[in-house]
Amino acid sequence: MSKVKPIGPIPNGYASADGELVIGGAKVSALVAEYGSPLFVYSKQLLTNRIKALRAAMPDELHIHYAMKANPFAPLLSHMADLTDGIDIASGGELTMALQAGAKASNISFAGPGKRDAELLAAIKAGVTINIESPSECARALDIAAREELQPRLAVRVNPNFDLKGSGMKMGGGAKPFGMDIALVVPTVQSILAANAHWRGFHIFAGSQALKAEALIETQAQTMALAARLAEEIGQQPEHINLGGGFGIPYFPGDQSVDIESIGAALAQKLKERPAILQNSQFALELGRYLVGEAGVYLSQIVDRKQSEGHIFLVTDGGLHHQLAASGNFGTVIRRNYPAAIATRYEAPTEEIVSIVGCLCTPLDILSDRVEMPSAQVGDIVAIFCAGAYGASASPANFLGQGAAQEIMVD
């Protein structure tokens, strides 16, 4: 039972003071004392640093977009809108949030396979770019725009005939509900042009959560080649090409950070060599998890320490209702441990093997399974790292009557 399991690597950028984890200059005990527990803490500095490093590695002309589905917390979203060149949204709800966060409509683009008429209308009225996912969606968007006497901004989302190798989620290379098959793209763009709508270009997204630079480089090259081929067939330069994203972050033992320097160098070369038809196209990367994931920590407080059949359980006031993915219950086949620590004993040596569980009355509610930790007691604070993406908004907050966690952004 008590065979130890490894935990993922704690991201760079976290410090400690007096033996405690420090985030944005504040000790976790001070944060919990002020804001309560459980608590998501996002570091503004780490967000800024990540974008800076990425911009330094990437070609100057490349735009960086933030896919807000990763984390829509309003102060974080405002910060990301300031730091990036665009916000990518996936619903009418996200449209409202993006505009409230100060994003400019002309820098917002909207993808998603099930856009309702009301969402298309709101997007057209606001003047954001809609990534069209099917010929029938295109017809709906054109109809709505005609009725409103507005010129819609429409890009076409392509279902690529290749996937992103090693990606956690494949979004291309086979029958997919996302975008449209290549054969449908040219006639759809022609219908956009015929309707005198504003054709913005292409959105091509092949997968997400990949860590290998070679795979990302290969996919970006394939994406550019596909965009060029389609543009030639259409006979018109696309203004904008969303190259997708797919940069992952290390969650698990053995995972390595993406080598952005290699990717940036390869992309610079590809952009330099690009065909004439893409000469004036603006290229963008759409990143969510990569930009915000490592900048967030989920804190919860131990409410019980108990033994069962020789095994130690630390029960916290948090759980899968805030950290579904970390519990291993969201798109995971084999559960592995996210990086974690006893944040109030951050510098202490490991002393025992424990399982850290949430407060929910279900065996699914595991935060860290059989990990080596310093000996922790009731009142100690547990940190789960990599909590900045797909945490609070991607978890069932109301399960078992618990409710949402507090979220804060610290400097």
Add this chain to the structure above:
Amino acid sequence: MSKVKPIGPIPNGYASADGELVIGGAKVSALVAEYGSPLFVYSKQLLTNRIKALRAAMPDELHIHYAMKANPFAPLLSHMADLTDGIDIASGGELTMALQAGAKASNISFAGPGKRDAELLAAIKAGVTINIESPSECARALDIAAREELQPRLAVRVNPNFDLKGSGMKMGGGAKPFGMDIALVVPTVQSILAANAHWRGFHIFAGSQALKAEALIETQAQTMALAARLAEEIGQQPEHINLGGGFGIPYFPGDQSVDIESIGAALAQKLKERPAILQNSQFALELGRYLVGEAGVYLSQIVDRKQSEGHIFLVTDGGLHHQLAASGNFGTVIRRNYPAAIATRYEAPTEEIVSIVGCLCTPLDILSDRVEMPSAQVGDIVAIFCAGAYGASASPANFLGQGAAQEIMVD
């Protein structure tokens, strides 16, 4: 790609009119027209019928409790509080909801491995039974009660040394964060008695979502024997014994409903033969999913019909943000299809193989994978059955800015 996959059995009790699914006398198109889409519909009649059938099969003296974690929707909860003998809660939030729904405090019991001090205090003040999960939690509850000069109602939750065979989730038979190991039970009850607290009895829960009567009968017998043995050691009759629950519902192809007649007969026999120390004990079953799961349907409306590489996708305005478990992303290793139908073509013959997906921009958002259905179009309504338990409250409603679904209870 288009090899058909089976779907689970549609529960009994659903009717149709003019080729449409009817719930509680209303056609789904009328329900969606009035309440919008996506929509959870719970049938009061099916809830009532289920409890009636269960009571008819079970011994008269047995109490039936509703574990509200399965579905806390307020009108449904009120109805369940009227129909059952007790409400089992798992948090302070559920305590508030149960009291608001009209449940009597003396019929409420509170289990959960991570009860905060504030939750223990609220439970003691309200006069509900607390199922104590560890010696340290017992000490905290006794301290709080002493400080408040109140007599707490405390039962002891036992981690049984057996599991429920074939259960979807094992909650006994090994090191567990739930309840306390058998060796700790007697000293804990003695500490309750020594503090002059009100000792209520035992809570013994070995697993959930089991379909085989023999397994449930065996577990109930083991549970009664364990309760008797512990009561003998303590030398006092327990007032109340929560036998756990564990009755599953058929979700998947080949699943059969639980044979409640066999279980009722075996339980009646066991109760008749019970040892003297349990003679005056009140026995209860704690059921959640079994009582409400089949009485709920999740409706969503098709917003796009598209083809990719010869495969048909029906994209609805619903998705995993309301139906996480049906999407196969909640405690599932291999995804299988919940029972589903094109509700607006309920009597039509199957004509094609389709995948029904939600509107979220993630490949996880699958409602029905490669199922045979009548040919459906934009505007048709899709029904996912077995949506009455662990649906709305167990799903990440705010994911991708979507928000919660409407919920209604119909007669």
